[in-house]
Amino acid sequence: MNLVELIEQFGTDAQCRQTLEHLRWPKGVTCPACKSDKISRIFGRDQFDCDSCRYQFSATAGTIFHDSHLPLTKWFLATYIVAESKKGISANQLKRMLSISYKTAWYLYHRIRKAMEEANPKPLSGTVELDETYIGGKRRYVGRGSLEGKTMVLGAIERGGDVRLRVEKRKKASKKVLHATHETVNHRAEEWVRGDVHTNGIEVVWSLFKRSIVDSYHQISAKHLDAYLDEFEWRFNQRENPNLFRDTLIRMVKTPKMEMKKLIEKPA
Numbered sequence: 001m002n003l004v005e006l007i008e009q010f011g012t013d014a015q016c017r018q019t020l021e022h023l024r025w026p027k028g029v030t031c032p033a034c035k036s037d038k039i040s041r042i043f044g045r046d047q048f049d050c051d052s053c054r055y056q057f058s059a060t061a062g063t064i065f066h067d068s069h070l071p072l073t074k075w076f077l078a079t080y081i082v083a084e085s086k087k088g089i090s091a092n093q094l095k096r097m098l099s100i101s102y103k104t105a106w107y108l109y110h111r112i113r114k115a116m117e118e119a120n121p122k123p124l125s126g127t128v129e130l131d132e133t134y135i136g137g138k139r140r141y142v143g144r145g146s147l148e149g150k151t152m153v154l155g156a157i158e159r160g161g162d163v164r165l166r167v168e169k170r171k172k173a174s175k176k177v178l179h180a181t182h183e184t185v186n187h188r189a190e191e192w193v194r195g196d197v198h199t200n201g202i203e204v205v206w207s208l209f210k211r212s213i214v215d216s217y218h219q220i221s222a223k224h225l226d227a228y229l230d231e232f233e234w235r236f237n238q239r240e241n242p243n244l245f246r247d248t249l250i251r252m253v254k255t256p257k258m259e260m261k262k263l264i265e266k267p268a
């Protein structure tokens with residue numbers, strides 16, 4: 001899908017709403033409260049009425065779109081931009097592109113990311129490359145080999161397959177983890193050399209990752225790093241999916257609502 005098709009198909013809120021309804025209930029609308037399929041449309045409103053339990057709801061009720069004052073057309077544009085930007089974009093850029101406030105853009109971006117999170121990632125198999133990288137920290141330590149203030153990110157990639165990234169939080173154990181990781185990497189390296197000559201998959205991931213996230217990491221709190229990793233993973237693992245935009249929307253309409261206060265509260 002290109003931009004012209006996007007505007008043609010999702011240029012109005014009615015088009016967007018109809019699409020979400022279909023993506024959420026491909027076999028027909030069911031009640032989120034009691035699962036009944038005896039549903040009536042409420043005339044003149046974008047709502048349904050459950051004939052069994054009388055619950056009234058919209059296509060976006062209880063989802064990540066819940067209670068948003070932003071027009072659905074902007075949600076669709078934002079989702080398209082985020083899903084299609086190979087290196088990701090900043091909330092500031094989203095703000096400018098959609099003529100919305102920074103706060104709205106930031107919250108919007110976080111909710112799209114939430115939908116990109118893999119709740120139950122399947123284990124990687126076959127030849128898996130492991131590596132770690134460090135990001136953030138004080139600028140003055142850059143290039144001096146110090147790990148002070150940096151956050152370690154562990155990465156694993158299945159050859160020709162999916163990548164998994166996560167923040168390594170165990171600070172004290174990090175040396176141990178590092179060591180184990182290197183052993184595995186070295187061990188795997190022997191396998192690669194005997195096999196076909198191939199690119200070092202995880203290096204490609206880090207290079208993409210650093211260009212997209214690390215460059216702006218000094219503005220990103222460690223608390224939200226996991227969310228950035230989720231976004232990166234989703235886009236990378238779906239890199240050959242021609243229906244990435246649609247599939248992202250499906251995730252969004254199946255992801256429960258997330259409130260702003262959850263995002264800004266201090267970690268425990």
Ligand SMILES: [Zn+2]
Nearest residue numbers: 031034050053
């Ligand atoms: Zn019901």
